[in-house]
Amino acid sequence: MSAAMEVQPYVDPRDRGGAAQPMLIARELQRYFRVKGAGKGAVVRAVDGVSFTLFKGETLGVVGESGCGKSTLARLLLHLVVPDSGELVFDGDAVGETGGVNIGDLRRQVQMVFQDSYSSLNPRMPVQDSIAFGPMVNGRSKTEARRIAHEILVKVGLRPDLFGPRYPHELSGGQKQRVNIARALAVGPRMVILDEAVSALDKSVEAQVLNLLRQLKRTLNLTYLFISHDLNVVRYISDRVLVMYLGQVVELGPAAEVFARARHPYTRALLGSRLSMDAGRRIEAPPLVGDPPSPIDPPSGCRFRTRCPHAESVCEARMPTLGHWEDRSSHVAACHMTTPDSGHSLAGSA
Amino acid sequence: MLGYVIRRVLFAIPIALGVSVVCFSLVYLAPGDPLQTVLPPDATAETIAIVKHAYGFDRPIPVQYAIWLWHVLHGDFGRSIASQRAVTLEVFGALGNTAMLALFAAPLSFMVGYGMGALAGCFPGQATDRIVTGAAVIGVSLPNYWLGLVLVIIFAVEYMVLPASGMGQSGSAAFTLWHWSDAQFLVLPVITLAMIPIGIIARTTRAAVAEVRSQDFVTTLRAMGLGEGAVIRHVLKNASPQVLAVMGLQFGYLMGGSILVETVFTWPGSGFLLFKAIINRDIPVLQGTILALSLIFVATNLVVDLLQAVLDPRIRRA
């Protein structure tokens, strides 16, 4: 069969690196926040050395409990919050440095969908103006921006003549979230970060929005970073999964793999905490005990050791590393049990 | 808690300094040569030269401020142009008279305002509420000096049961509180002065009580079988911090904002002293009175904030 008859995959004109180049590479991203009043020099280590790759066309799910740094990470990727240290490479170009891609260009190619809250949309603006704001700021005329807004509304399944002039308080939760998605897409990004985008929705509506997201990803050739605390949602939508704990990455790998054969004790505990509808599979003892330690003063060495059933002295002494996180198909965990020659009694067997 | 107290007190100090700067610069707002404002018009050249040097009018402004502040901190507010007495004497004497008004007007306005507001808050939307709210709105929309005039018309002119002005039959120096012949002079000014605070306290109390009543824990109390009287006690307790804060502020206003009422009744308090100082262009007295009154206001606010922190544990964390 000749090559000409093969369907060529869509190539975005802004694509610089080609299909093999990851969309985003994050290396040792770090961001601390100073805490007022709680003693001198106290910092919240919101994101503490996070590294991962995001490949073009995939959906990377990011899970973790509240306070693990997911939202801060999302804002770091868009430079809404500036990283203290670490590197960000977008489609082969360094972000924020001379010769690389500047923040303005980054924001035209990466957008964010926020959680549906009362403040995610300007209550005094009709939704079509909220959506049109992005294109208008990026140089389109008002009429042009309005037209784009209407097009996008159609794409997310809302009739522009009916919903365009409405105000946020006149929409249901699901409709508002579609508007949020529309707002992110209006600028024409290649990558979308979704920060708890379905967390505030009823289950039935959540399913619709998730399907909409999958459909949009196909038709618009998008790459997703999907942040959520709901494991089932992440399982449904993600190709690969990244698990965070106290500002660090503890596990990274293909979704099916991670969910079936989790390598990190924290991931295992998280998966084990999911309640089942089957009465026969009742959980007797909670898989995870105690509260997460404070992000201001995390435990030395492996941060999970205070809640880990397999903690040993080496876990207190040395922080485990993630391993080869650059590969698409690798399944790695930051745990001494998965690292041979780490000194852990169970090393090499997990 | 101690940290909050210290921080709040420290915060008051720059405010007090700022207030002193404003008072100091009043002299420069006045048209004409500042030197003329502190001297009587018939001062000799010699006196002018002495005062000029003592107050530092020949030095740059920040230095003048420092000199003035130095004097103030030592209790020297200068001399009144009109009476040539020390301003300190005049101000503190007058403050005492204003304090007497405030000390009567405060409990009156607190009790009446709180009572009205609590009643209205417990029966929101009903007749009581509408009457109280209407009265409160009237209270804050009336010019209080006009109310004073009306009261004088009714009680002093038409029916002649109360005196129209002044403090005491034989003047303020001989004022004795426990003789009705003197004490009757208090009645009308106190009622007039209390009018606006009653309106404001009633409004605030009503809002606070109505809001607390609508909270979930009140429903819980009733569900537990608590009688309405006991429930109201709980509600009032929770509404108190907000109301007390407003009451404290109103006390500050009573002290600092009494000029209009005192002018109507020629009550020789700090407000009337201020009025006379304005008429006579007696700038040292003007400065001294305003400084004293505004510092009292700052101190009242400070005490109110600290009291609120004691009563409402949520504030201490801030």
Next chain:
Amino acid sequence: MNERAVVAQGAIPADSEVDGAPAIRVRGYWQSVLHRLRYDWVTLAFGVVVLAIVIVAIAAPLIAPFDPYQQSIVGRLKPFGWRGHPWGTDELGRDMMSRLIYGGRISLVMGLAPVLIATVVGGTLGVIGGFAGCLANTAIMRTMDVFYAFPSILLAVAISGAMGGGMINGIISLSLVFTPAMCRVAETATAQVKNLDYIEAARASGAGTLTIIRYHVLGNVLGPVFIYASSLVSVSILLASGLSFLGLGVQPPEPDWGLMLSTLRQSLYVDPLGCALPGIAIFITSICFNLVSDGVRGAMDVRG
């Protein structure tokens, strides 16, 4: 039947109507405020009165029966209901009704102008303070705090007393009294809005600070600012008349209600009712503005 109309009435669910929200008539924010006001007869009634007061003041030369400055030694202190002068005359023989009507002009100007000035100046300072960095914010807000430390009447009297009387000085003095409060309201509103998600989304879209202020912040800050300003008008009228009463505002022979109260006071024993009239005018104007502003605030606070 027009498919759109059918959908609008909720008969057929539109594509995404499975979410559950019925199709309702779309109304703009200000339209919904006006709609709510239409049913608030109290506010409407007092609004009409306010309008009447303003119209009477503007049309004073056409309405007033006499020249407000014309004195008459013979016709002094005539009581209410005197032939030719329905509301009597003052201590210099001038017609009370005319003076009250003309007095409305001055009282309204001295009531509205300071609030307007304070809103513009204080509002701008507040928005700047809300958006500025820590240092600028602290500088602005602490300066405002110092002025806030004075009771309003005291500050007004202090500034007016130092500067001397007159209408312009009175307006300046009152503007200075109200600016800190407006600044605080604007700064609080700005600080609240600044941290909301849609501002972050706007930044993520690539908008600069000024654009964000123009499109997203101003619209949401103007509401609280306007509400607070409208509640200040009645206070301003009261303070202005108080200043005039003390001789610090408008000077004689101008007809200002507060000034009239002060001069008529001397004739308290002779013509008590005459003294009361200017005060009634102040009271009515002040309470009407108060109630209208309360009503508008009520209509603006509820959303949706």
